[in-house]
Structures are given as C-alpha cells and as structure tokens.
Amino acid sequence: MSPDSRLRARSGQRHALITGAARGIGLGIARKLASDGYSIIALDHDSEALEASARFLPRKTRLISLDVTDREAVSASLNQLPALNAVVNNAGLAGELLPVAKLDPESVRRILKVNVKGAFIVSQEALPRMKSGSAIINIASRGYLGGAGGAHYVASKAGLVGMTRAMAAELRWRKIRVNAVAPGMVETRMLEGFTPKMKAALERLEPEGRAADPEEIAGIVSFLASDASKLISGQVLLADGGKSLGTMPY
C-alpha cells in the first residue's frame, strides 16, 4: 500500500465503478484504480469472464454481472453501493467496418444501445451516489472523429463525446466532472477480427508503431478520476500518440 492510499484508507475509502471491467481496457482501468487505492466495483455482462478477472483484482472487489442497457438491473445493483468517487463507462461494442449501405438497422440499434444508452443509464443511476468532487469518465474512441466504414460505431462514440460535454456543463454546479478518453488502437479483443498481417499493417500506422496496452489508457483514466485533474471537465483526451492529427498539410 502506497503512503497515499494508506492516508486515503484513514480518511475514507474511495469507490470506483467500471463497466466492461472483465477484460481489455476495462480490466486495465480496474487494476490501475485498485492500485490507486480505490475499492473497485467491476461490472460486466459476461459473468464467466468477470469471475476470471477476479484473480487480477483485490479480494474485496465487488463483481456484478449485468447488462448496462438493463435499467432495472443497473438501478437495483447501484442502490446497494456506497457513494461513488469515480464512474467509468467503458462497456462497448465494436461495429463491423461495413459501408453505410450494408448496415442493417438491428446492428445500428444494438451498438447505439450498448455504447450510448448504456453509458446514459449507468451515469444517471450513479448520480444520486456521486458527491461533490467525483468524476465520470467515458471511454470513447479515436474513431469518433469519423472513418470510412463502421459509421454506426463512429456515431456511437461521437454521441458519447456529445453526452460528455452536455453532462459536464450541467453537472459542474454539483462539482461532478465528466470527461472522455478517446483511445486509438489498443491491444484488446476488438482486434481479434484482424488477421495477423492486417493487424501488423495497422500497427505500423500508429505513431508508436504498435497497439497500446490497456494500462496506458488506464493511466489517463486514473488522472481524470483524481484531484490532479479537478479543473478539467467536458474534455475529450485523444490517446493515440497523435495519429488523429492525420497528415497535417502545413
């Protein structure tokens, strides 16, 4: 236990809720916030993966298996929780990189429900448990800026950024900050659809020359959850080594 977290333990335990916490970026965030001294509430729809993630997290971690789009389940679970200092909306689906003419309405609806509505439900249900000084962090994607193909995924992440700005404006009077992180390519299951050759080609396009580790995103979330960022709200931090700057013409 670091001196900082020992101090926290005396002055009152902090609690962090993370959705999609069973693996990938969500698990990376849960591990990082646990090491920061937060007590972790890990949510995921996949109960088996959630059980398996337990070995990476402190024993006192609460594991809650639910679907973030299920209002009643979210409400019932969150009602049992202590006050929350950080809420991380990380649960999300990747969309197939299809042209818009090939997207069927059901796949559009599904991605909007999970990536956008889910974050809305969890935030809204968490708000009564959030005190002055707490923070919401939404995990968007560099893709929110647009891409040829997968317009439903782009729209969902852009919507999450819009929601971040609106909620930040409204919640500033309660001293609750709302920010978003927009990662580029990260080593997660979302890359499983690529062949090794395609993945390697994509990694070469990243300024770092590789996909980021979930831990590298978790560090940014840790900062946005902490008092070190207490003047920052309504912002989206692009975490992609600068790839989203594109080919600057000047």
Added chain:
Amino acid sequence: MIRIIGPGAGFEELNDFVADVAEAGCDVLVVNALRKDEKVGIDDLQDVLFDQVCVEELVDCFAHIATISPELRDGSRIIFLVPGAFLGGVGCTHLATSAAMLVGLARSLALEFAERGISVNCLAPGQDAKLDAIKGEIAFLLEEEAADVTGQVILIDRGENLSLRKAGRRVVS
C-alpha cells in the same frame, strides 16, 4: 433527385428552396434534425425520450441513408442540419448526444463517399433558427465551387457558441 429526411420539422419550404438553388444534375440529400426541443435536466431525462432522440431517430436515419446513398450520382451533396446543441449545454444531454452522433455520421460519410465526389457537411444554427437564417449557407454548399468542402460543421449562431457568459447557471425543468 432531391430528398429531405430526418426528424426535423417546420422547414416546409426547404424542398422548394433546395430545388431552386441546386445545380442541374446534382442530387441533394438533406438530413433535417432541426426541431423545437425541450431541454430536460439530467435527473428527469426519461428512457422514452432518450430512446426516441438518441436511438430510434438515428436508426431511421441510417436506414434512409443506406437506401438512398447508392442512388446518388457522383458529385452529389449531402447536408445535415443539426442543432447547435451538439456542443453540449445544460439540459441538453439527449440533444447533444443525438446531434453529436449525426456529426459523427456525417464525417464518416464524407470519408466513405469522397471517392464518388459526394460532399457531406453539417450546418448547425442557433436555437429557434428559421430557414431564412441558413439559406445562404445551404446555397453555398450546393455551389459547384464548394465541391471540395466536406466533413465540416458550420455553426450559424452569431457567435453564440463562443460566449463564455453562457456558462451561467440555468434552471431547467
């Protein structure tokens, strides 16, 4: 071909205006998402409204674009009319989310359709804007000279979005 889709209302003369100014041989698709929207505080925002504005209207929009876009000729223009609320604001969670989604969609379409010479842009007027307030910008985007402008959002709000004083505490229902 001129098509107007989207959940917007109150722009009855939009079709006639676009027909007047569009170049011959240039198809125009307008996605109109401008309408009078009530602000709702975050605690009072109901699932029914969120689902309508942030899910079902978007699903409809995607479906329309999926059907119409293959029929658009090269060099066509797509214009999204979105509320300035995409920048956020008090009581605007649902409006900012849906408007930002449309901007994200527009930017994707701009990339997807670039090789067909189809431009896709957004016009974002301030609150309660009438069609007259944005006619000039619509006409500009339909000009041949504007062909290379794509993936952009033009705010038409007399600088409203720049005003820091707007940060004042506002009461919403």
